[in-house]
Amino acid sequence: MSLQSGFQHARREFFTTSAAGLGGLALTSMFADDGLLGAPAETPSLNPLDVRPPPFAPRAKRCILIFLAGAPSHVDLYDPKPILQHRNGQALPKSLTDKVRFAFIKKESAILLGSPRKFSPHGQSAMPWCDLMPRLGSCVDDIALVRSMHTDAFNHHPAQLMMTTGVPRFGRPSLGSWLTYGLGSDSRDLPAYVVLPTGRGSSGGVSNWTSGFLPTTYEGVVFRSRGEPVLNLNNPPGVSRRMQELGLGAISALNRRRYRLLGDPEIASRINSYELAFRMQSAAPRLIDLSDESQETQDAYGVNRPEPKNHSFRGGGPHVYQQFATNCLLARRLIERGTRFVTLMHASWDHHSNLTPEISYNAGMLDQPAAALLQDLKQRGMLDETLVICAGEFGRTPLAENRGGAKQNTGRDHHPFGFSLWLAGGGIKGGQIVGATDEIGWAPVVDPVHVNDLHATIMHLFGFDHLRFTHKFRGLDVRLTDQGGKVVDKLLA
Numbered sequence: 001m002s003l004q005s006g007f008q009h010a011r012r013e014f015f016t017t018s019a020a021g022l023g024g025l026a027l028t029s030m031f032a033d034d035g036l037l038g039a040p041a042e043t044p045s046l047n048p049l050d051v052r053p054p055p056f057a058p059r060a061k062r063c064i065l066i067f068l069a070g071a072p073s074h075v076d077l078y079d080p081k082p083i084l085q086h087r088n089g090q091a092l093p094k095s096l097t098d099k100v101r102f103a104f105i106k107k108e109s110a111i112l113l114g115s116p117r118k119f120s121p122h123g124q125s126a127m128p129w130c131d132l133m134p135r136l137g138s139c140v141d142d143i144a145l146v147r148s149m150h151t152d153a154f155n156h157h158p159a160q161l162m163m164t165t166g167v168p169r170f171g172r173p174s175l176g177s178w179l180t181y182g183l184g185s186d187s188r189d190l191p192a193y194v195v196l197p198t199g200r201g202s203s204g205g206v207s208n209w210t211s212g213f214l215p216t217t218y219e220g221v222v223f224r225s226r227g228e229p230v231l232n233l234n235n236p237p238g239v240s241r242r243m244q245e246l247g248l249g250a251i252s253a254l255n256r257r258r259y260r261l262l263g264d265p266e267i268a269s270r271i272n273s274y275e276l277a278f279r280m281q282s283a284a285p286r287l288i289d290l291s292d293e294s295q296e297t298q299d300a301y302g303v304n305r306p307e308p309k310n311h312s313f314r315g316g317g318p319h320v321y322q323q324f325a326t327n328c329l330l331a332r333r334l335i336e337r338g339t340r341f342v343t344l345m346h347a348s349w350d351h352h353s354n355l356t357p358e359i360s361y362n363a364g365m366l367d368q369p370a371a372a373l374l375q376d377l378k379q380r381g382m383l384d385e386t387l388v389i390c391a392g393e394f395g396r397t398p399l400a401e402n403r404g405g406a407k408q409n410t411g412r413d414h415h416p417f418g419f420s421l422w423l424a425g426g427g428i429k430g431g432q433i434v435g436a437t438d439e440i441g442w443a444p445v446v447d448p449v450h451v452n453d454l455h456a457t458i459m460h461l462f463g464f465d466h467l468r469f470t471h472k473f474r475g476l477d478v479r480l481t482d483q484g485g486k487v488v489d490k491l492l493a
Contacts, residue, residue, distance in 0.1 A: 046268045048217045049192050051184040054463025059427025060387040062335040065343045069202030070350035073396035075441040076115045077130050078420035079147050083439040084398050085114030103414040104403040113400035125431035132363035135371035141431040142424045144491050148435020148444035151394050151416045151451045159393035160204035162451050166480045173212035176341035178480050181218045187338030189283035191221040196327035198346040199315050213473045217269035300372040301329045313358045314348045321365050328369035352401050353411040387426025395419025398440040417443045427461045429493040452485030460487045
């Protein structure tokens with residue numbers, strides 16, 4: 001036996017036979033992480049979320065993704081089309097729709113549906129902005145509005161996976177997982193990747209924030225804005241803090257022994273998860289306690305704003321306005337405490353019918369808190385390093401939906417061929433519109449931007465070459481942009 005192997009054997013024996021107490025071992029490790037004890041120089045960190053610098057200087061260090069699941073109508077919120085309004089009720093040439101697949105529209109009787117929305121110039125950039133979102137209109141000089149997005153999937157779940165994981169199928173890591181895998185986290189007491197849901201839930205569910213084939217440490221953790229922040233985080237009745245420490249210590253010691261035998265990164269993830277959960281029992285309740293926020297700040301976000309009297313919409317509910325506002329404030333508090341990636345998930349924007357009242361309700365929910373978030377980040381000097389993205393999975397058809405053979409409906413079908421989203425902060429050049437769709441909002445005609453182009457650009461902002469940022473999986477070097485993608489230089493400040 002070599003000296004080195006003998007040393008390793010002795011260490012393993014120590015961890016399995018020491019009478020010092022298993023609980024003390026795990027607590028010693030956590031104390032060392034806190035700088036209260038010196039860790040031996042030869043002991044490597046087992047924390048898979050240790051901060052790691054990207055290959056080149058990043059513009060963004062944190063990300064907040066506002067995901068409007070169900071897909072908002074671009075021609076009603078972001079992309080005014082006077083000609084569409086003028087041609088309201090007309091049919092499209094058969095040549096335009098002949099080879100196009102729709103989710104529900106019956107092609108033979110489909111007609112165009114104009115939008116009643118009004119757009120007016122805002123900010124120094126004079127960006128045309130929808131009348132449903134006046135507060136965000138005051139932020140347009142910090143916003144880059146992309147009107148030429150397109151994607152590959154025309155149903156919700158595949159399209160949501162496309163937007164969040166880069167491909168329209170299961171099993172791939174989400175954008176937030178890739179970034180936390182590449183960069184680690186500045187927070188020791190809160191997860192690196194947090195999901196704050198509002199509304200009835202997206203069709204994609206947890207697959208929108210999965211870690212895929214990456215270790216589970218990089219998966220999004222769902223937080224609630226009311227009650228217990230994370231389900232089953234608190235100790236059950238009869239289990240004291242000391243009892244938990246001893247149990248955690250025993251589990252951690254056994255996991256560390258197993259890790260040294262196998263070197264499996266999933267074991268390191270397990271160790272980190274147990275210890276993070278222990279610390280979160282104190283940190284998470286402090287996070288959702290807004291008593292240290294000024295009344296002015298809470299009012300700016302609309303934390304206590306009244307719910308509209310009519311909230312029985314597919315994106316509505318008795319507390320949706322307050323919950324989304326609270327989640328926007330919690331997103332700022334999370335990144336302030338070192339969380340790398342936050343997803344604000346709201347559903348649903350799937351307006352196949354009843355479009356005008358329902359999109360008005362949803363836009364009202366979004367407008368005040370999202371604007372307050374941008375303004376709050378900017379006032380605190382955090383917007384320059386925080387990338388904010390507001391997106392759905394695709395757009396809505398310029399055609400009125402007519403399922404069941406109805407001549408005209410009051411909503412729009414799924415539309416992957418052209419849609420809009422916006423970005424702000426984190427190295428984005430604000431006050432501009434990138435790309436354009438045709439006169440009815442059907443497809444891009446200027447500077448088309450694919451979803452994977454968006455991903456490549458985000459990776460660039462965080463200091464990665466998207467072609468080189470890979471993970472070995474089943475013998476392949478897999479990346480977020482496996483299907484292609486290029487950096488959209490026009491978006492960069």
